[in-house]
Amino acid sequence: MNIAVGSDHAGVEMKKSVIAWLEKNGHTAEDMGPYTEESVDYPDFAHKVCSAVLEGKADQGILMCGTGIGMSIAANKVKGIRAGLACGPEFAALARQHNNANVLCFAARFNDVPTAEKILESWFASEFEGGRHQRRVDKLEAGS
Secondary structure (H helix, E strand, C coil): CEEEEEECHHHHHHHHHHHHHHHHCCCEEEECCCCCCCCCCHHHHHHHHHHHHHCCCCCEEEEEECCCHHHHHHHHCCCCCCEEECCCHHHHHHHHHHHCCCEEEEECCCCCHHHHHHHHHHHHHCCCCCCHHHHHHHHHHHCC
């Protein structure tokens, strides 16, 4: 899979580990920035990643900021994006299984690299279950 990856300044170091994990596990990762720890505005990078997903340049997106909250809010403002904030592996699995999330968000400041890798493993091992969940995703897409 081709994965667009972005962060804010708080997530630059974690992003490097995420990209390394993705590549080690057979994915192609596109680093959408930023590239230094100089303060930036997270909505700008959420928009870049979400645009790549919606335009078909990436199959999925991964975003991280200090808490993951700002990125998930910014990403979910983009029509067609269903971003899930994963506080742990179970959250990542359920975001995919029940919400058909196409963007994964998590906290760079509150997760260590081994935990981030477990979140990623869970995300990529999970698939949308459809069924009753499809009705709910359809409502999300319709804006109601």
